[in-house]
Amino acid sequence: MKDYIAANKDRFLAELFDLIRIQSISSKEEHKEDMYKAAEWVRDNLLKKGVDKAEVCDTEGHPVVYGEKIIDPKLPTVVIYGHYDVQPVEPLELWKSKPFEAEIRDGKIYARGADDDKGQMFMHFAAFEYMVKHDKLPCNVKFMIEGEEEIGSPSLGKFLTDNKEKLSGDVILVSDTAMLSPDTPSITTGLRGLSYVEVHVTGPNRDLHSGLYGGAVANPINILCDMISSLIDENGKITVKGFYDDVEDLSEEERSEMARAPFNEAEYKKSIDVKALHGEKGYSTLERTGIRPSLDVNGIWGGHTDKGAKTVLPSEAHAKISMRLVPNQNSDKITQLFKDHFLSIAPDHVKVDVEFLHGGEGYVSPVDTIAYQAASKAYETTYGIKPVPYRSGGSIPIISMFEQILGIKSILMGFGLETDAIHSPNENYPLAQFFKGMETIPYFYQYFTEDIK
Ligand code: BES
Ligand code: MN
Ligand code: MN
Numbered sequence: 001m002k003d004y005i006a007a008n009k010d011r012f013l014a015e016l017f018d019l020i021r022i023q024s025i026s027s028k029e030e031h032k033e034d035m036y037k038a039a040e041w042v043r044d045n046l047l048k049k050g051v052d053k054a055e056v057c058d059t060e061g062h063p064v065v066y067g068e069k070i071i072d073p074k075l076p077t078v079v080i081y082g083h084y085d086v087q088p089v090e091p092l093e094l095w096k097s098k099p100f101e102a103e104i105r106d107g108k109i110y111a112r113g114a115d116d117d118k119g120q121m122f123m124h125f126a127a128f129e130y131m132v133k134h135d136k137l138p139c140n141v142k143f144m145i146e147g148e149e150e151i152g153s154p155s156l157g158k159f160l161t162d163n164k165e166k167l168s169g170d171v172i173l174v175s176d177t178a179m180l181s182p183d184t185p186s187i188t189t190g191l192r193g194l195s196y197v198e199v200h201v202t203g204p205n206r207d208l209h210s211g212l213y214g215g216a217v218a219n220p221i222n223i224l225c226d227m228i229s230s231l232i233d234e235n236g237k238i239t240v241k242g243f244y245d246d247v248e249d250l251s252e253e254e255r256s257e258m259a260r261a262p263f264n265e266a267e268y269k270k271s272i273d274v275k276a277l278h279g280e281k282g283y284s285t286l287e288r289t290g291i292r293p294s295l296d297v298n299g300i301w302g303g304h305t306d307k308g309a310k311t312v313l314p315s316e317a318h319a320k321i322s323m324r325l326v327p328n329q330n331s332d333k334i335t336q337l338f339k340d341h342f343l344s345i346a347p348d349h350v351k352v353d354v355e356f357l358h359g360g361e362g363y364v365s366p367v368d369t370i371a372y373q374a375a376s377k378a379y380e381t382t383y384g385i386k387p388v389p390y391r392s393g394g395s396i397p398i399i400s401m402f403e404q405i406l407g408i409k410s411i412l413m414g415f416g417l418e419t420d421a422i423h424s425p426n427e428n429y430p431l432a433q434f435f436k437g438m439e440t441i442p443y444f445y446q447y448f449t450e451d452i453k
Helices: 002-021 029-049 118-133 156-162 220-229 252-258 265-272 285-290 331-344 370-383 398-406 431-452
Strands: 053-057 064-069 077-083 103-105 108-110 140-146 171-174 186-191 193-202 294-302 316-325 351-360 388-391 410-412 428-430
Touching (some): 002 431, 029 118, 077 431, 118 140, 118 431, 252 285, 285 388, 316 331, 331 351, 370 431, 428 431
Parallel strands (some): 077 140, 171 410
Antiparallel strands (some): 103 108, 108 428, 294 316
16 A cells, blocks of 8 residues: 555645635534535545445435445444534634645645545545456445534434434444554543533623613623533533533542553643643543543633723623543533523523524443454554554534444544644644554454454
């Protein structure tokens, strides 16, 4: 594969850049057509790469692309999952180059989707092309590429239920996570779940003059701030009643096993330019993101936010709040607990409303499976060292649905880096990761097929 990459790298990059050019932002209504364009691009590219068939499947939301190459029904089947949708790009002024015109600087591809997930997904397309061309495909392959990951995959539960038969397979292979560092190959063995809500606090029936009324009428923004700050106590514990009821405590043994994952705190702080880290007492940074839940305000607004001063006591205040959950916590249950709690702490001078936006369940992947061992050997082959298992703080809601609805476990071979700035301005993906990923993937197919037979 190494020689094949060297001979074809410019074409691979040109193809990826074409996909990146399509502004497939799933959360924005005005990009609905781009979602179709991107899906069609994926279908056509899979056909060029050698699948027997590929199709764009409509859902209630954005389309899913399905493709397959069945070389022998008796052989195992690897299902590749990826997503062609991306996050919005604002604030535009912070980008050094245009977000949808990929640019290579200092050995990195800069663009929205360069890593998450167009770049990582494309490594699988390239690896597949190579295996087909060189008669090295050892098993059947199915591709399921969705366009709603960044909005919580709302239509995907139904899609999986309706297409159970079509999507049957032995393992789901995904590159949509990160590794610990460029020289620490790692396999993601955990993802967090998510409950995402928007809260609305309403005070007086209109914005009031802050001189005439100030001091006599409760200010919804002040109240919202009080309510929010009461959600986490001085030990970093979330105060929502019942929040921790289903959180699994790991044994000391499991925790010390986890602590073996290399982590450089100084570098971590430096990369995000903070002096000190902060979180739940009694847990390390990797534990805080890997095995403990968290609660964050994602945005807060109300009153006068334009330039200049305007003396108002606002009528409304709003915030978006996300809770990252650990396996065994249930997203619907946590949303209900949050609603009950948030309404219970609301003072009489305001009306409070909690709206559910989206959610999903976490995932833990066992390490004693054929798929994990095959992935481990694949990294060992290309990196020369055994990869470390580690639990990531991010979420991919469909991964738990694959298990619940299709009964298939996933293996998360991510080649992203923490420094890739996914979802942020100047998202990037190092070329070295892009090509190393392509090189590693065919070994997974080989070892997995050898061992499962
Ligand atoms: N690929 C990410 C998730 C991820 C990144 C996991 C790095 C582990 C390491 C995915 O596209 C993502 O952004 N997920 C969202 C889920 C949400 C919008 C429902 C997330 O985690 O915020
Ligand atoms: Mn992703
Ligand atoms: Mn993402």
